[in-house]
Amino acid sequence: MFSAIYIEEEVANTARVESILQKFPDIPQIRCERYGEIFNRKAQNFRLQKRAPALILAKKYGKLVLPAPAGYGFDASASYYFSHMLNCVYDCRYCFLQGMYRSANYVLFTNYEDFGAAIDDVIEQSAGSSVFYSGYDCDSLALDPVSNFCRFFVPEFSRHPQATLEVRTKSTQVRHLLEMQPIPNCVIAMSFTPEEAAARWEHKVPAIGKRIEALGKLQKAGWKVALRFEPIIFGSEIFEAGAEASDTLAAYRQLFIDVFEKIDPSTVHSVSTGLFRMPVSYYKNIVKLYPDEALFARQTETRQGLVLFSIDRESEQLEALEKLLFGFINRQQYYRCA
């Protein structure tokens, strides 16, 4: 699972770290002063490292809860995100994390209690309701069997009914959640792209059918679930040569059929779509990392500091996709990511 485990001296003797280490007695355990010595060093290659990533156990300092980027979520309430982990066990070729970090190793910040206190503070200072996103810099559920993220953070939010926790994921690691009593202010948001896109770009990610099944189990158990159809990448080399955007629409039609066969739309918390978009600097880094990737050889354009793929009749295509989606859900459940 990991090629090695690096352990910051400061967290080395904490109960959480010791219990993680006990699970991996045969993996090299390496002490370090600060995680940045490994994670932020120069002369490392994300792409090669992804073949044998290591886990780094560390303590997070500084601001532990940050305002969410504009347009990130569903709710008009004050939005925040927190990152108990950096990087993801999956390897989606379109993922911005590849352009954001030098290292493909996973950093797990184990001072959950500090995160909990920071969340308490923000909630106390917020006048009304608030939303907290987890899974911005990682996939929160993918490593849950190791991190015990849910077992700590779900009870944290059960004490704050006025605040909502949204966990973004592509993972099927839902066992801990299924063992717990669902709380109304926790939303599990599962991301999907059509079968062809998943096969081409979502390496190591559980199959779409398995994800639908896991989400269905959560919904049946009483958890609030949400659907994120992101990133949308229109007409592409995943289809036959000369394919049009309409082929993408056909693929989405099939995806919606598959999803809503198992997921009851009437109780879905929210559904969103969003085009592929990425900060320019991350995109440049990714192009350097994957100069041979067809996806990044496409025509692009830049809007407000974000790189997007150039698409003919973009808004028309998006509207057509939304129209398809409204055949399954009502408009009040829907938002388009900015």
Place this chain on the structure above:
Amino acid sequence: MTHRSGVNLVVAHALEAKPLIGFFRLRRQLAAKPYPIYGGEEGICLIVSGLGRQAAAAATLHLGKWQAQQMGAVSGWLNIGIAGHQKLAIGEGILAHKIIERASSSCFYPSQMFSGFHTGDVISVDAPELNYPENAAYEMEASGFYASAMSFANAELAQVYKIISDNPSNSVEKIDARFVSDCMSGQIDQIQRLVSGLQELAEVYNDAYQLPEVLMQLGSNVKPTVTQQFQLKRLVQRYHALNRSDELNDFLNKSFNSARQLMAELELNLRQSGGQ
């Protein structure tokens, strides 16, 4: 299997080098001076650095620069040698997962890319350590080697492998030529596994990042500026990525007034027939 990508072995002493030279069938490269450098058909190269971290650093730099003139592809780097250890038995091998330079307290962390090896801390000292105070391998070259290797490769492609020659119950004085040879030979399978692993990784790296030859040919007639060289490189990479490299041959047969014109036409062609 022949590899396009190589692996450089850096060893301190001729006695450590000898079994490796034999096993990998390496021959002395006459052109290389002042260090003894050996090469073979499988892309493996060996340099004898001399003792100590400064010598290892200098020899690694020398080999890296010498090779840069010869090839251009990235190679794997492996420092191999004998070491003392507090706990490990004589003849055991240890892949460094952390290198600590005793004099400066600097630490290096080679990425752990290979499974099935015993791994541990390696401490580079300036004089032989006879008391083995920590659970680590004590030797004299790894930190110098690693710091220099980082000029030519990344943390995934540079590794350090040490074979235990002395410990609290087997003193340094017992080490002689035969003993060194036995130590190295006893670990040859593991060394070969590491060399193959590094070779494969370097291959992956070079496949992804080595510049297509057609780039030089395209650029040779139009004299691109430095900025234009980058732009032209990216255009050629896009053709490759989109599996349209064949179309570049048409451009080789045409003449262009300037790099700008060449790039405009390459770009236009991508847009027109690619649908991307």
